[in-house]
Amino acid sequence: MLEATKPQTSPEGAPLNPALAAESRIARVAVTVFPLLVVAAGIAGYLLPGTFKPMRIAVPFLLGIIMFCMGLTLTPPDFAAVAKRPWAVALGIVAHYVIMPGAGWLIAQALNLEPELAVGLILVGCAPSGTASNVMAFLAKGDVALSVAVASVSTLIAPIVTPLLVLFLAGSYLNIDAGGMVVDILNTVLLPVVAGLLARLFLKKLVDKVLPALPWASAVVISLIVAIVVAGSASKIVAAGGIVFLAVVLHNGFGLGLGYLAGKLGRLDDKARRALAFEVGMQNSGLAATLATAHFSPLAALPSAVFSLWHNISGAIVAAWLARRPLQDTPAPQ
Numbered sequence: 001m002l003e004a005t006k007p008q009t010s011p012e013g014a015p016l017n018p019a020l021a022a023e024s025r026i027a028r029v030a031v032t033v034f035p036l037l038v039v040a041a042g043i044a045g046y047l048l049p050g051t052f053k054p055m056r057i058a059v060p061f062l063l064g065i066i067m068f069c070m071g072l073t074l075t076p077p078d079f080a081a082v083a084k085r086p087w088a089v090a091l092g093i094v095a096h097y098v099i100m101p102g103a104g105w106l107i108a109q110a111l112n113l114e115p116e117l118a119v120g121l122i123l124v125g126c127a128p129s130g131t132a133s134n135v136m137a138f139l140a141k142g143d144v145a146l147s148v149a150v151a152s153v154s155t156l157i158a159p160i161v162t163p164l165l166v167l168f169l170a171g172s173y174l175n176i177d178a179g180g181m182v183v184d185i186l187n188t189v190l191l192p193v194v195a196g197l198l199a200r201l202f203l204k205k206l207v208d209k210v211l212p213a214l215p216w217a218s219a220v221v222i223s224l225i226v227a228i229v230v231a232g233s234a235s236k237i238v239a240a241g242g243i244v245f246l247a248v249v250l251h252n253g254f255g256l257g258l259g260y261l262a263g264k265l266g267r268l269d270d271k272a273r274r275a276l277a278f279e280v281g282m283q284n285s286g287l288a289a290t291l292a293t294a295h296f297s298p299l300a301a302l303p304s305a306v307f308s309l310w311h312n313i314s315g316a317i318v319a320a321w322l323a324r325r326p327l328q329d330t331p332a333p334q
Helices: 018-047 049-072 076-084 086-110 115-126 133-139 144-156 158-170 178-202 204-232 234-265 270-281 285-295 302-323
Strands: none
Touching: 018 049, 018 204, 018 234, 018 302, 049 178, 049 204, 049 285, 076 086, 076 144, 086 115, 086 144, 086 158, 086 234, 086 270, 115 158, 115 234, 115 285, 115 302, 133 144, 133 270, 133 302, 144 158, 144 178, 144 270, 158 178, 158 285, 178 204, 178 285, 204 234, 204 285, 204 302, 234 270, 234 302, 270 302, 285 302
C-alpha cells in the first residue's frame, strides 16, 4: 500500500513527481533493511524476555498503528481498480483465501505439529495479504494496481473470512472464539484502515509529508511485535524453532508458487501473475501474531513471528529474480 508503487516516470523517462521518486528509493531500502530489523528484534526478544514480555498488552495497539499507516496510503483509484478488473481481483482473493489456509492445514498435518503451533500456522494462512506485498510486486515489475486491489479487498473482508476459516480448519486443535476474533479484527484492522483512509482524504497535504516515512514506521512497529512475541515463547524456541521454520518456509513457498500458478490458470498476463504470487504468498503476520497472542498463547504466535521474517526475505529474493526476467508479453483476453 505504498505511493512508491505508483508510476514514477513519464513515457520519456522523466520523473513525474520527485517526492514519489524519493519515496520509491526509501521503500526499496526499507524492504532491504526490514529483515535485518526483524532478526535484531527477535534476538532482543529472546535474550531480554523480561523487557518485552510485559509489553504483550500493547500488541493490538501496535497492529492498529500499522493498519492506520496502510490506510494512509490508500486512494479512491485503488478501489476503482476493483471495478475495472473484477475477474482478476476475485481470482486473487479466492486464491489467497484458499491456497494459504489449505496449505497451512496440510503442512500442520504433515509435520504433526503440536496443537498450539498448528493453530498458529493455520492462523497465518487465514490472515489477509501482507502490507509489503505491494512493494514486492513493484520491485518484481508486476501489476501493482492489481496487487493493491487484492490486498485492500482481502483486508476489508478479513473480519468475516479469517475467523470463519480459522474455526473451520483449526477447530479440531483448540477451542476457537470466532466471535471474539471478529471483534478484534474490526478494532485492530478495519477501523484503523478506515481512519487512515479518511485522514488521507481530508488531510492530504499533511499526509503527503509523512508518506515517505511510512515504510520505516511499519517496519519498526512490526519488529517490535516480533520481539514481544518471541519474548513470550523464549523458553520454547530452542525446542520448537526448527520445525516452525521448516513449516513457515514450506507455507510461504507454496503460496508464492501456487499464487503465480493461479494467475496462469486464470489466463492473466505475466505482470498480473507476478502480483498474485506476492498477494497469495505474503501474509499479514502482524495480525496473525496479535490474534494468536490474544486468543491462544505466545507459542501459537511463534509461526507468525517467523513468517514475518521469512516472507520478507523470500519475497525480496523472488522479486529480484523476477525483475531480471523479461515479461512474457502474451496476455490472454480476460
